[in-house]
Amino acid sequence: MQDGSGRITVQDLSKNFGPVHAVQNLGFTVHPGSVTGFLGPNGAGKTTTLRMILGLVTPSSGTAAINGVPFGQLPNPASVVGAVLEAQSFHPSRTARNHLRCYATAMGVPDEQADRVLDLVGLTSAADRKAGTFSLGMHQRLALATALLGDPQVLVLDEPANGLDPEGIAWLRNFLRTFAASGRTVLVSSHLLREMEHTVDQAVIISRGECVYNGHLDDLRAQQRSRVLVQAADPSALVTKLQGAGLQVEHLADGRLGITGSDSRTVADLALEAGVALYEMQDEKVDLEQLFFQLTNGQYASRPDGGPQETAVRGAETGSGGND
């Protein structure tokens, strides 16, 4: 019997594709009333998890439930869950309104719902345009409109911000927050923390199929650790000294070293002991994006902004998640 709670519950969920451990012992609960971000680099296992939640992939072990039951046991799935998965396809010569009416008929909801959801996603003026003429951002909106047809209690969205311009992302943020504020449930995946930073309240962060953070985004912000950035005359001698002292060191793209887990005075003392001259030293507050990078332990290989590529030089354990 479904419990009507609007909760998504994932317990000890694993999926192997042959030798690939796509998802490993994942456990989290998504509650109504807030937007939960399901975040992780490409290939972390987000889509596989969402597909297991939606009954499209059979778990190797563990369970995923919505309203207390597996998706396949929901008596009225379209009115409970609306989902947008990646690579949704639309008949290119069908108008947005007709696309939605086809789905409305298949779901057994009234035709008028098509116009209601077009309005909800801001596509009313494009209702009679063929989907084949739509931009990627408009496709995303149409996919979201399709998910909303059954007036669902729970929304599951896989990378909905892909293809949206900044205005579209701001619109999506407002839409999802309003949807959640009405007491409904939102689980939204993204490989870009920055894109979702101001949209989600709760975050489940995964890396290589494992959960590395599950909690409020504000608590994650509070964990921000500062780094000391130094320009050293002999970086490799300093790295050896710092790592010997149990510190974690990164080589930055501009030639400086980034040291986590210490303060500038300690770093200066260690440099002196190593006989390495320092030309520059700066205390830096680590932002959420960098914390995400650290949590996902280098799996987040490409910076979408083309920003500095940083190579982690493993020193001390960061305590940021055991996904080695």
Ligand SMILES: Nc1ncnc2c1ncn2[C@@H]1O[C@H](COP(=O)(O)OP(=O)(O)OP(=O)(O)O)[C@@H](O)[C@H]1O
């Ligand atoms: N059907 C499949 N057969 C074999 N391997 C798969 C299959 N689906 C996913 N994988 C592998 O499982 C891992 C997780 O993939 P998944 O698509 O779930 O990650 P993701 O976090 O959604 O990444 P992306 O954002 O790139 O889609 C990857 O290594 C992927 O190659």
